[in-house]
Amino acid sequence: MTAAPDWTALTGRSLACCLEIAAHTEEPGLITRTFLSPPMKAVHARLDTWAAALALPTHLDAAGNWHAVRRSQRPSARTLIIGSHLDSVPNAGPYDGILGVVAGLALLEALGSTPLPYHIRVVGFSEEEGVRFGVPFIGSRALIGTAGELLEGVDAGGVSVAQAITEYGLDVNELPAAQVRDDVLGYFELHIEQGPVLEAGHLALAPVSAIVGQSRLEVRFSGKANHAGTTPMRLRRDALTGASALILAAETLARHLPGLVATVGSLTALPGASNVIPAEVSLPLDIRHADDEVRLWAQGELLAEGERIAQQRGLTFRHESRLDKTATPMDAGLTGLLGRALNDEGHGTPPMLSGAGHDAGVLGHVWPAAMLFVRSPGGLSHHPDETMLPGDVEAALRVGLRFLHLLAEQEDNRG
Structure with a gap:
């Protein structure tokens, strides 16, 4: 039987990993990391280190998305994707996007050897912000097979998306293989709120009902x-x-x-x-x-x-x-499970809208999706003073693990 996680230690490692990733930047002294810029290699290496400690195989797809996969003992099982993005806006904070990817690995560590009736794929998306090419969601669009439409877009230096992929050392001809063809159970994204609503309500967490x-x-x-x-x-x-x-x-x-x-x-x-x-x-x-x-x-x-x-x-x-x-409602079934997990952990609260765009808004048009917001102290995001409260992050990880167990019960009952 898997031992209970040391939540304090796991939360500390998660926040420390976010800060380590923040140090990999295009602009010294600031946090700026755009699509497949050179610092992204160090980010991938840092995530590889954590995944290797969990004995998880990793790879990059042709869009530069980072993947780590935990296989179920059931070969025909469906797949839950957990993810968020690794790029940033100029002069960003250290947690927007990054926390969701790191939390995915933290949840896999918290699971230990507990068997699940579904596979888990943690994905760090190469691009969500739209900074370099003016069009966002290159990473998540690759997973659903629509990123090929973006290859001719150019950045301020005249470099195309296709050239950026090639210069990073990836094969743009392999982009169709980046499309996830698993039987996808759903997508789960943990993200900082990027606004003041939770803090104003003295709340740490909330499920998301829809993305505008x-x-x-x-x-x-x-x-x-x-x-x-x-x-x-x-x-x-x-x-x-x-x-x-x-x-x-x-x-x-x-x-x-x-x-x-x-x-x-x-x-x-x-x-x-x-x-x-x-x-x-x-x-x-x-x-x-x-x-x-x-x-x-x-x-x-x-x-x-x-x-x-x-x-x-x-x-x-x-x-x-x-x-x-278009606006994307979150999946009622997954959001209901997330609401149960929040209640079980003492954080029950009504769902809220997301005014910011997220990868869940892209993937939610194709697969069932759910999002969990974590309080942004001061309501800050896209700002160097962006921060997190360790207690909120621990609560989010506890809720996330409970969600994974509830999802396992549902899959077992599904047969």
Whole structure:
């Protein structure tokens, strides 16, 4: 019989592993790790070390996803996938994504030699954030066979997704083999909340009911460059002021429509000199809502507003869709089991929406999916001060192990 886990030690090792991984970065002093960047090799090596201690085989697929597999004694058993992502936004914190992968290994350690009626595959996705190529979820899309559509995308240096895979030492021709063809029982993702809701409610954990839908668009205003000192205000065709008007329109709409969030995270103005009227401005527009009809209506309103602004200011307006991701409800059966596990461990709480996108939102369209949120102290994420409370992480691991046992009982009853 497997001994009870030493939860304090296992929690400490899990948090320490997250911090060790955080040290592998493209920018010294900051945490920045994009799709198949050189530091990812050290991340894979660190995960390999833990997996080897558990006698688990590991491999990288052609999209750069890291896999560790625990086989059931039943060869025909179904597979539970546990995962999250290993990439980060620029100047990130150490736990977003990483905690879910590390927790997967911690749960396998907690299981010890306990037999299960299903296989477990822990996956560290190569890309979720969309930083390098402007399109997210390359990793999880590889698992469901749709990443091939993204191979021609290029980064700021002109390197394509296909080239990045090759330069990392992987074979892009093997990408179809990255698709998981197991009989998948479901997908489970443990993730920091990335917001203040749990902390405001004095809660450590909560199951997720659904992941909101997202629209990501690249928007461009074009005008005419001219001298800043000699061009009267009435004769200007300033692309940057047009873009600013759309940004304020997006904020106004989102403030007045419950549940809607709209964000412009950056501006690129050309030619980019202080004494030249901007001729061209591009900006990413991010729109999210749990109801896809509301999200798409808001998207239409803002694009129509962009056209009106351009017409009023003598500009041209163009836009290109970078992501149109529908809202994803989590699986009722798996979420019900997760709710039972939370109750059993003294953390019962109603499910909550996720306003952030996750790999579960991609995989949940293909396989049953469940998510467990862990409190983000201060509500911080995508920030270097992102942190975790050890007690919350221990609680999450305890709930995760209970969930695995409940799932085993369900599979046994299924026969």
